[in-house]
Amino acid sequence: MEHEKIEKKWQEIWEKERVFHAKDFDNKPKFYGLIEFPYPSGVGLHIGHIKAFSSMEVISRMKRLQGYNVLFPIGWDAFGLPTENYAIKHNIPPRVATDENIKNIKKQLKKSGFSFDWDREIDTTDENYYKWTQWIFCQLYKKGLAYKSKALVNYCPSCDVILSNEESQGGICDRCSSQVVQKEKEVWFLKIREYAERLLNGLDKLDFPERVKEEQRHWIGRSTGAEVDFGICINNKKVDKLTVYTTRCDTLFGVTFMVVAPEHPIIEKYKKSIENIEEVRAYQESAKKKSEFDRIQLNKDKTGVELKGIKGINPITNEEVPIFIADYVMLGYGTGAIMAVPAHDTRDYEFAKKFNIDIKPVIKGGDIEKEAYIDIQDGVMINSDFLDGLKVEEAKKKMLEYLEDKKIGQAKVNYQMKDWAFNRQRYWGEPFPIIYCDKCGTVLVPEEDLPVKLPAVKEFKPSKNGESPLAQVEEWVNCKCPKCGGKARRETDTMPQWAGSSWYFLRYMDPHNDKELASKDKLKYWGPVDWYNGGMEHVTRHLIYSRFWNMFLYDLGVVPFEEPYKKRSTQGLVLGEDGNKMSKSLGNVVDFTEIIDKYGADVLRLYILFMADYESAAPWSSKNINGCKRFLERVERMTSLVDKYDGVHGEHITMLNELINKVTNDINTLKFNTAISALMTFVNNIYQDKYLSKIEFSEFLQLLYPFAPHFAEEMNERLGNKTYICKSNWPVEKEDNSKKMINLPVQVNGKMKELIKVEFDISKEEVLKLIENNEKLAGFIAGGIKKVIFVPNKIINLIV
């Protein structure tokens, strides 16, 4: 079959018939299937995209035949670094580059035969789209959830851009792999931490894979503990308090020193009292130079400097303890200060060993000469006054009561998740709807003035002083204050990559609305997303950010559902033929457009879904794909076996029913590989029988349709069917009056001996009778049967 011709033909027919069009407020049950919209980068799509999109594609194709009103949309996450870097590299304005790339990728997607509803195509860089991204920011600002503050940020010297923690994991820039350094900057933050608890608790109700939930939980990083007010004293006189965060307030009697982060404000406050301030300053400087990554790398070798001249006071024992600064304590977590209990914390232990500090055990057991002893399960308190004899959990509780009673401490929940650093010094992003006025301060752009359009510029490369290129566009930057009408300047930073993708699934439900981000009625009809498939790499950032925005919009009353995604699944990577991750440097990248040219989109999709379990990574094979090609050719030749029988042959009913059942279930559980193998088995069986009816063939083609839609449509037409498959109804199981026969395995002492063909639902007694009459099996039971395990329709096991 000429795949090029028939694929083009059916793509045109589907488009003309508008079969993938999602109808608002239709009476049919709705199904909203979502895939992660692609970045329109210059290199086009990757074979991984094809796999990623194929799950919802297959499910959507089936669901439409099953009578669902399916929303399966597509769009472009076009702001952000990949596009901008491409534009800079090729010296093309980002707008032009984006449009070119979109055009190219759109062509690739259409050629691949995806059943997207193109009427709902969105583009995050379209001003009608980012108007609403800006609008959401305005609401966040109004609710006090967006703020600007000075902060140490991850800064990539090569890209000249500030990165979020998510974009600089491991201290490496996400985009260019350069080493990230720390820099102090005025940064916009979104208070995602205010939603931490809800983001965490919401997970329980969601149909996400457990590992996805675990990663999100870990990312949010909730820990329960206590803040305890230690004292600071100078010359034996208490002058201040120093609050620490601990999850182990039960060990308060074991504190032998304190540690604060190098940037902790007490150093500046008491610099006059610190005798070795020069040494301290030197340490602060060296810590600043180290990126967060370096700190981690050096985690075996603890460093620090004692703050001589000031001491900490343990509020329980009133003992004086030394205070150190050390870079193993982070300013950004807890209070930036800790109480150190070397006997029961590995880090404190290492530090104490190095600096010769006392190690005082407060939990029985272990050998503190060798290592810190940690037993939160069964540990029993010692050397701890009123806690002695209690187990750790009980001691925690009692200590906390004591602290709260004496007003020297309180229960405290902390989250590892930091507020979301929400700006970049780049051109290709959403401008902030923010104006700075000398008189009025920070002023929001009024809603009627949205969108704040991104001006066309000549110089879109990042400038070397770390400022956004927008800062150089005087006529854009200088504006009137919306409040007082006086001279004012616009915010020149832009929003990060994740902004536009944090709410795009909402826009799909009402993409052309110019009054609101989406009408509530349409959100109510389509939302929430029934099934969202995407990559494991977006589980912690994109998924959490978008859940946060959705929750916020829910609180505002704009969105009628709190959680945006009912169900989430993840595809495994397509690895290179050598088993490694595909990469240009390894030269193992497979160009899927070449595969389409050679084999067609149907064979490509069939093979991608057949090669392994959908959710696990699997290597590409240019040999194995032949099997899928041959399979379709075999199906094509099956035409010659079609007889004149009007109906389903009695002998084929069971087989066909099983196929319908299997394919339907497998598609619903992403087991595409076994669905396809069942289709193959069916064909093999038909070849054995050498006949099938037209109806059998037609239903087979319907089942094949989600995986090889063009081919199935073409074959269906050749069979003489007047109705397109895309407009047909998904096959259902037929009444089966035939006596169902099964092969029942017979085990003797747990070992398989024989298969006997029996009627379905046969009784134990009848089976035993058959066994007695079976020449071979009778021999085994000649010595008498001790015990019989009979599992109806499954197995019989004879213990002799």
Added chain:
RNA sequence: GCCGAAGUGGCGGAAUGGUAGACGCACAAGACUCAAAAUCUUGCGAGAGCAAUCUCAUGAGGGUUCGAGUCCCUCCUUCGGUACCA
């Protein structure tokens, strides 16, 4: 270190605690052909046997069970995530 996933033929991979290796690839033999390709048929975990058949076999070692690739314990390896988070 911690969290998660996984280890099954020559290869990709199937198996609600119940026939291990479905389906496909590769390979071999046969049919068709002048020949090749394509196609069709058959075989294809290892060992023993003319054979029927038997024994062994799902990373290693234990255990639970009538029965374990699947559940439990200990360990090894690989991959992914994460990390001085107090």
